[in-house]
Amino acid sequence: MIKSILTCAALIGATSASAQDWRFEEGSNARSWNLFAESNATFTGTVVDITCELTGDCAANCGDGARQLGILRHSDNVLVNVQKNDQALFSGGATDLLPFCGQDVDVDGLLLTDDSVGAINMYLVQFIRPTQTEEWTAAKAWTDAWEAAHPDWAGSGRWYRRAGNILAHLQTTGYFGLGLERDEEIKAELYD
Amino acid sequence: MKHLALATALMSSLPLAPAVAATEGQRITVTGEFIDTWCYFSGVMGGPETVVGSAHHTCAMWCSAGGIPVGLLAPDGTIYMVLKIEGDDNNAGGDTLLSLASHTVTADGIFYERDGLNYIVVEEIVEDMGITNLNHTDFGIVPGFAIPPGER
Numbered sequence: 001m002i003k004s005i006l007t008c009a010a011l012i013g014a015t016s017a018s019a020q021d022w023r024f025e026e027g028s029n030a031r032s033w034n035l036f037a038e039s040n041a042t043f044t045g046t047v048v049d050i051t052c053e054l055t056g057d058c059a060a061n062c063g064d065g066a067r068q069l070g071i072l073r074h075s076d077n078v079l080v081n082v083q084k085n086d087q088a089l090f091s092g093g094a095t096d097l098l099p100f101c102g103q104d105v106d107v108d109g110l111l112l113t114d115d116s117v118g119a120i121n122m123y124l125v126q127f128i129r130p131t132q133t134e135e136w137t138a139a140k141a142w143t144d145a146w147e148a149a150h151p152d153w154a155g156s157g158r159w160y161r162r163a164g165n166i167l168a169h170l171q172t173t174g175y176f177g178l179g180l181e182r183d184e185e186i187k188a189e190l191y192d
Numbered sequence: 193m194k195h196l197a198l199a200t201a202l203m204s205s206l207p208l209a210p211a212v213a214a215t216e217g218q219r220i221t222v223t224g225e226f227i228d229t230w231c232y233f234s235g236v237m238g239g240p241e242t243v244v245g246s247a248h249h250t251c252a253m254w255c256s257a258g259g260i261p262v263g264l265l266a267p268d269g270t271i272y273m274v275l276k277i278e279g280d281d282n283n284a285g286g287d288t289l290l291s292l293a294s295h296t297v298t299a300d301g302i303f304y305e306r307d308g309l310n311y312i313v314v315e316e317i318v319e320d321m322g323i324t325n326l327n328h329t330d331f332g333i334v335p336g337f338a339i340p341p342g343e344r
Contacts, residue, residue: 033234033236035234035235035236036235037233037234037235038234050273050275050311051275051276051281051283051313053215053306054215054217054275054304054306054311055215055217055275055302055304055313057281059281063281063282063284065284065285066281066282066283066284066285066286067281067282067283067284068259068261068273068275068283068284069284078307079306079307079309080307081261081273081309083229083230083233083234083260083261084230084234084260089258090230090251090254090255090257090258090260091258091259091260092230092255092258092259092260092261092284092285093259094259094284094285095259095284112233112234114233114235117232117233117235117240117269117271118233118269118270118271118308118309119233119234120307120308120309121307121308121309122233122309124234142258142259159258160254160257160258161340163257165257165287165290166253166254166257166290169253169290169291169293170250170253175249175250175333175338175339175343176246176247176249176250176323176328176333177246177249177250177293177294177322177323178246178323178326186328187339187343187344190328190332190333190344191344
């Protein structure tokens with residue numbers, strides 16, 4: 001009960017502090033994720049390697065998927081940080097943007113703006129296309145790319161239940177990261 | 193001290209220059225927790241205090257491995273988006289960041305600011321304190337399905 005109250009209070013507080021950015025809404029066909037800080041946004045920009053853009057340390061092909069990518073928005077030169085693709089599977093946006101490294105693209109998705117947590121110029125990308133083309137690509141490539149890159153972790157169920165790198169940590173430090181013995185104690189407290 | 197360093201860094205940021213050395217960085221030492229920034233910024237799983245610490249450790253690993261940006265959350269609420277960790281530039285799913293999920297560290301590095309967001313190149317983890325935010329006592333595990341039913 002206490003947890004629920006605290007969570008609801010936090011959500012109400014965040015909602016009241018949110019100040020969504022609706023400047024790029026016109027023409028957007030993005031679908032809502034029902035996030036309190038979201039606003040539809042479609043704009044044109046250049047796909048860039050964020051580390052390169054900020055530090056001058058640039059890797060070939062935007063880091064080949066190892067680096068976070070962003071979109072340097074043409075209308076105001078703002079570097080938009082792409083946090084998410086359009087899969088509700090704990091997946092980022094770099095894989096979907098990588099084929100467009102250095103290219104000018106149109107994107108459609110959701111901007112996140114919430115003063116209470118410092119969210120600004122953050123983006124969930126849903127569709128991408130090279131500028132002056134017609135056909136959009138859905139930003140849902142992450143899981144296929146992950147499966148192709150990790151054939152040894154193939155199987156049924158969600159990727160995050162099969163990922164060897166995650167399982168290795170869980171088998172060592174447990175779900176709460178505090179060690180297996182403490183993990184068992186906490187689970188007993190929560191579920192017994 | 194952190195506020196002073198941040199203020200100094202913010203005052204010293206320079207406008208973009210294309211190609212190389214885009215932004216002037218400033219040295220900074222910051223203590224904070226490595227967090228999953230999507231859940232924190234989006235509120236998709238609840239308020240910010242629920243998506244950090246031991247309660248959210250498993251999800252933080254999922255997001256880190258999934259290529260969602262990792263941030264370093266300072267006690268004053270400032271979040272530094274992590275660009276590198278001790279020379280490792282794999283900030284979109286790399287194992288270094290995965291191994292540090294939810295850990296509180298003191299980090300020395302270079303701070304950048306761009307368009308309202310803070311970024312850091314961590315040059316050295318001065319101290320790794322492990323997971324110190326034991327908020328599972330308040331929130332259990334977030335999300336609830338992080339522990340499969342058969343392992344509860």
